[in-house]
Amino acid sequence: xxxxxxxxxxxxxxxxxxxxxxxxxxxxxxxxxxxxxxxxxxxxxxxxxxxxxxxxxxxxxxxxxxxxxxxxxxxxxxxxxxxxxxxxxxxxxxxxxxxxxxxxxxxxxxxxxxxxxxxxxxxxxxxxxxxxxxxxxxxxxxxxxxxxxxxxxxxxxxxxxxxxxxxxxxx
Amino acid sequence: xxxxxxxxxxxxxxxxxxxxxxxxxxxxxxxxxxxxxxxxxxxxxxxxxxxxxxxxxxxxxxxxxxxxxxxxxxxxxxxxxxxxxxxxxxxxxxxxxxxxxxxxxxxxxxxxxxxxxxxxxxxxxxxxxxxxxxxxxxxxxxxxxxxxxxxxxxxxxxxxxxxxxxxxxxx
Numbered sequence: 001x002x003x004x005x006x007x008x009x010x011x012x013x014x015x016x017x018x019x020x021x022x023x024x025x026x027x028x029x030x031x032x033x034x035x036x037x038x039x040x041x042x043x044x045x046x047x048x049x050x051x052x053x054x055x056x057x058x059x060x061x062x063x064x065x066x067x068x069x070x071x072x073x074x075x076x077x078x079x080x081x082x083x084x085x086x087x088x089x090x091x092x093x094x095x096x097x098x099x100x101x102x103x104x105x106x107x108x109x110x111x112x113x114x115x116x117x118x119x120x121x122x123x124x125x126x127x128x129x130x131x132x133x134x135x136x137x138x139x140x141x142x143x144x145x146x147x148x149x150x151x152x153x154x155x156x157x158x159x160x161x162x163x164x165x166x167x168x169x170x171x
Numbered sequence: 172x173x174x175x176x177x178x179x180x181x182x183x184x185x186x187x188x189x190x191x192x193x194x195x196x197x198x199x200x201x202x203x204x205x206x207x208x209x210x211x212x213x214x215x216x217x218x219x220x221x222x223x224x225x226x227x228x229x230x231x232x233x234x235x236x237x238x239x240x241x242x243x244x245x246x247x248x249x250x251x252x253x254x255x256x257x258x259x260x261x262x263x264x265x266x267x268x269x270x271x272x273x274x275x276x277x278x279x280x281x282x283x284x285x286x287x288x289x290x291x292x293x294x295x296x297x298x299x300x301x302x303x304x305x306x307x308x309x310x311x312x313x314x315x316x317x318x319x320x321x322x323x324x325x326x327x328x329x330x331x332x333x334x335x336x337x338x339x340x341x342x
Contacts, residue, residue: 018230051226055222055223055224058225
């Protein structure tokens with residue numbers, strides 16, 4: 001039974017989701033910004049999405065972590081490793097609450113989560129499913145070294161697939 | 172407690188959900204049999220609900236159990252202690268898949284979960300929100316000694332609220 005880990009980076013602490021995080025997630029999921037990840041969710045379905053990402057750790061052995069600012073303890077967003085049954089392959093996803101945008105938070109968190117997937121979980125590849133309208137996420141995927149994979153199956157017809165570089169072969 | 176504890180009832184075992192439970196869960200939610208509890212649902216929504224029930228343990232310290240027949244390992248449904256933010260108070264809920272209904276499994280599993288709530292968690296009361304047309308569930312709540320509470324708040328006006336009270340409070 002896997003329990004969500006905590007992962008520290010330069011500025012951030014990626015830590016297990018907590019009940020108290022939900023208000024910020026719910027606000028995000030209800031907002032127009034969430035339209036780039038699917039339809040905005042009402043409070044009920046926001047909870048199920050939030051709690052599911054926590055539950056994935058026990059079901060799948062990986063899941064979501066809240067991104068927290070190390071200095072202030074403020075919740076800034078989420079990174080998640082995911083593989084729901086309707087997905088063709090393992091995904092690395094991210095979301096950043098509005099006040100934390102534009103500061104490299106998602107980049108730092110997503111890179112650390114990818115390192116965890118490769119080093120700790122032993123993944124050899126992963127993808128990000130991104131709306132072609134989500135300019136910021138497309139740019140972030142590329143900054144992370146992911147490349148558009150036109151041959152990969154997508155989770156949804158309105159998502160393109162970016163494939164992350166394979167882990168470096170360790171000597 | 173970040174995952175469901177295993178509980179042995181007389182004929183049943185309550186245990187944490189595993190991914191291989193999901194097809195049966197999704198099949199139930201895909202049909203009209205789930206109409207009283209928010210269904211029918213597409214698979215991706217059913218997954219959110221399923222994984223959220225597991226995640227509830229990590230977030231709230233209580234959640235749902237998969238229910239299986241101890242002798243055969245057959246997966247017959249689930250029982251859960253839940254409190255999504257749209258519920259006015261904590262709920263005891265249950266699902267018995269159609270081919271296992273009329274077996275008394277729902278009553279046995281719900282009693283075991285309620286004993287856990289009153290005993291281990293120290294709750295003094297818990298409610299069950301039940302659609303007024305869901306005669307099987309209404310009968311189950313009454314068989315557990317729950318009493319309709321007209322004054323209780325509810326999130327869905329179609330629901331009756333059945334209140335369970337800890338025997339320690341009743342004494």
